[in-house]
Amino acid sequence: MQFDNAQSEALTQVLRWRRDVRHFRTDPVPQALLDELEELMDYAPSVGNARPWRVIRVTDPGLRAAVRANFNRCNAEAAADYSDEKLTEYLALKLAGLDAAPVQLAVFTESDPPEGHGLGRRTLPETLRQSTAMAIHTLWLAARARNLGLGMVSILEPRAIEALFAVPPGWEFAAYICLGYPEFTDDTPLLHRKGWQENTHDAWRER
Numbered sequence: 001m002q003f004d005n006a007q008s009e010a011l012t013q014v015l016r017w018r019r020d021v022r023h024f025r026t027d028p029v030p031q032a033l034l035d036e037l038e039e040l041m042d043y044a045p046s047v048g049n050a051r052p053w054r055v056i057r058v059t060d061p062g063l064r065a066a067v068r069a070n071f072n073r074c075n076a077e078a079a080a081d082y083s084d085e086k087l088t089e090y091l092a093l094k095l096a097g098l099d100a101a102p103v104q105l106a107v108f109t110e111s112d113p114p115e116g117h118g119l120g121r122r123t124l125p126e127t128l129r130q131s132t133a134m135a136i137h138t139l140w141l142a143a144r145a146r147n148l149g150l151g152m153v154s155i156l157e158p159r160a161i162e163a164l165f166a167v168p169p170g171w172e173f174a175a176y177i178c179l180g181y182p183e184f185t186d187d188t189p190l191l192h193r194k195g196w197q198e199n200t201h202d203a204w205r206e207r
Helices: 005-017 031-041 061-079 084-092 127-145 158-164
Strands: 053-057 103-110 149-153 171-180
Touching (some): 031 053, 053 127, 061 103, 061 158, 103 127, 127 149, 158 171
Antiparallel strands (some): 053 103, 103 171, 149 171
């Protein structure tokens, strides 16, 4: 298949408007749309086609409250690393959409899945984690293209989350995702708008 300019531009717009959403409406996401996103997530590339991501949809209020409590504790500890103006800026950031996001997903990586038969990961086992990261990014873009927002809650203690969900041995916590309809859309990242960190453009090198 050959993609035309309009399709290429559409992808560029999805990438530009893909934001780490923190402000969600509470409207439910239709189950048919969630099913579609699950299928699209499975199109993500993975080492040896191992597809090591494991996703738990978190609907239990008690589990959600426990995740929120863990976030509050970790966030308070993180705030202690800053002082003066940077502390004020940190406290002004809205770092989680846990209160309103209608869909919440706990994502894990199986560290030694039978799928893939070890192909491609013998010398670089971290490619399993990278595969999960690509699956999350695939979900992120697919959600944005359907006018949904996604945000990752990174201020959590991994071992505590693994224990909370009583996952099997070998499942490593990868991400906690909030998903839903955003209160507003913006092509400027939150951390830009708040003056926390601008994009840098010097990652590529030539040898």
